[in-house]
Amino acid sequence: MDATIPLQQIEKLRREFKAYLSAAHPGWSENTVSMHYSDAFYAFNNNVGLDFWSCFTxxxxxxxxxx
Incomplete structure:
Protein backbone atom coordinates (compact mmCIF):
# COMPACT_ATOMS: atom_id res chain seq x y z
CA MET A 1 0.00 0.00 0.00
CA ASP A 2 1.34 3.43 -0.94
CA ALA A 3 1.18 5.83 2.03
CA THR A 4 2.24 8.88 0.01
CA ILE A 5 -0.18 11.78 -0.10
CA PRO A 6 -0.53 13.33 -3.56
CA LEU A 7 0.81 16.88 -3.95
CA GLN A 8 -2.65 18.18 -4.92
CA GLN A 9 -4.10 16.86 -1.66
CA ILE A 10 -1.28 18.45 0.36
CA GLU A 11 -1.85 21.81 -1.32
CA LYS A 12 -5.60 21.55 -0.68
CA LEU A 13 -4.95 20.75 2.97
CA ARG A 14 -2.61 23.75 3.27
CA ARG A 15 -5.20 26.12 1.77
CA GLU A 16 -7.93 24.74 4.04
CA PHE A 17 -5.74 24.99 7.13
CA LYS A 18 -4.80 28.59 6.35
CA ALA A 19 -8.50 29.43 5.82
CA TYR A 20 -9.34 27.70 9.11
CA LEU A 21 -6.71 29.73 10.99
CA SER A 22 -8.07 32.96 9.54
CA ALA A 23 -11.66 32.06 10.45
CA ALA A 24 -10.84 30.72 13.92
CA HIS A 25 -8.70 33.75 14.81
CA PRO A 26 -10.25 36.80 13.15
CA GLY A 27 -8.07 39.16 15.20
CA TRP A 28 -4.84 37.74 13.79
CA SER A 29 -3.05 39.68 11.07
CA GLU A 30 -2.21 38.01 7.78
CA ASN A 31 1.43 37.76 8.93
CA THR A 32 0.42 35.98 12.15
CA VAL A 33 -1.76 33.51 10.25
CA SER A 34 1.09 32.85 7.81
CA MET A 35 3.56 32.33 10.65
CA HIS A 36 1.36 29.74 12.40
CA TYR A 37 0.55 28.12 9.08
CA SER A 38 4.18 27.74 8.04
CA ASP A 39 5.33 26.65 11.52
CA ALA A 40 2.68 23.93 11.63
CA PHE A 41 3.67 22.53 8.26
CA TYR A 42 7.36 22.71 9.10
CA ALA A 43 6.72 20.68 12.27
CA PHE A 44 4.54 18.21 10.36
CA ASN A 45 6.98 17.75 7.46
CA ASN A 46 10.01 17.37 9.70
CA ASN A 47 8.41 15.16 12.36
CA VAL A 48 9.03 17.77 15.07
CA GLY A 49 7.03 17.83 18.27
CA LEU A 50 4.97 15.46 20.29
CA ASP A 51 2.95 12.72 18.76
CA PHE A 52 -0.41 11.68 20.16
CA TRP A 53 0.87 8.85 22.35
CA SER A 54 3.79 10.74 23.88
CA CYS A 55 1.38 13.12 25.63
CA PHE A 56 0.52 10.26 28.00
CA THR A 57 3.36 10.44 30.50
Whole structure:
Protein backbone atom coordinates (compact mmCIF):
# COMPACT_ATOMS: atom_id res chain seq x y z
CA MET A 1 0.00 0.00 0.00
CA ASP A 2 1.34 3.43 -0.94
CA ALA A 3 1.18 5.83 2.03
CA THR A 4 2.24 8.88 0.01
CA ILE A 5 -0.18 11.78 -0.10
CA PRO A 6 -0.53 13.33 -3.56
CA LEU A 7 0.81 16.88 -3.95
CA GLN A 8 -2.65 18.18 -4.92
CA GLN A 9 -4.10 16.86 -1.66
CA ILE A 10 -1.28 18.45 0.36
CA GLU A 11 -1.85 21.81 -1.32
CA LYS A 12 -5.60 21.55 -0.68
CA LEU A 13 -4.95 20.75 2.97
CA ARG A 14 -2.61 23.75 3.27
CA ARG A 15 -5.20 26.12 1.77
CA GLU A 16 -7.93 24.74 4.04
CA PHE A 17 -5.74 24.99 7.13
CA LYS A 18 -4.80 28.59 6.35
CA ALA A 19 -8.50 29.43 5.82
CA TYR A 20 -9.34 27.70 9.11
CA LEU A 21 -6.71 29.73 10.99
CA SER A 22 -8.07 32.96 9.54
CA ALA A 23 -11.66 32.06 10.45
CA ALA A 24 -10.84 30.72 13.92
CA HIS A 25 -8.70 33.75 14.81
CA PRO A 26 -10.25 36.80 13.15
CA GLY A 27 -8.07 39.16 15.20
CA TRP A 28 -4.84 37.74 13.79
CA SER A 29 -3.05 39.68 11.07
CA GLU A 30 -2.21 38.01 7.78
CA ASN A 31 1.43 37.76 8.93
CA THR A 32 0.42 35.98 12.15
CA VAL A 33 -1.76 33.51 10.25
CA SER A 34 1.09 32.85 7.81
CA MET A 35 3.56 32.33 10.65
CA HIS A 36 1.36 29.74 12.40
CA TYR A 37 0.55 28.12 9.08
CA SER A 38 4.18 27.74 8.04
CA ASP A 39 5.33 26.65 11.52
CA ALA A 40 2.68 23.93 11.63
CA PHE A 41 3.67 22.53 8.26
CA TYR A 42 7.36 22.71 9.10
CA ALA A 43 6.72 20.68 12.27
CA PHE A 44 4.54 18.21 10.36
CA ASN A 45 6.98 17.75 7.46
CA ASN A 46 10.01 17.37 9.70
CA ASN A 47 8.41 15.16 12.36
CA VAL A 48 9.03 17.77 15.07
CA GLY A 49 7.03 17.83 18.27
CA LEU A 50 4.97 15.46 20.29
CA ASP A 51 2.95 12.72 18.76
CA PHE A 52 -0.41 11.68 20.16
CA TRP A 53 0.87 8.85 22.35
CA SER A 54 3.79 10.74 23.88
CA CYS A 55 1.38 13.12 25.63
CA PHE A 56 0.52 10.26 28.00
CA THR A 57 3.36 10.44 30.50
CA UNK A 58 2.33 7.57 32.72
CA UNK A 59 0.12 4.50 32.92
CA UNK A 60 -2.31 6.55 35.03
CA UNK A 61 -2.85 9.13 32.28
CA UNK A 62 -3.23 6.36 29.73
CA UNK A 63 -5.95 4.72 31.86
CA UNK A 64 -7.66 8.07 32.39
CA UNK A 65 -7.81 8.65 28.63
CA UNK A 66 -9.61 5.32 28.15
CA UNK A 67 -12.56 6.47 30.27
Missing amino acids: SDATMLEARV
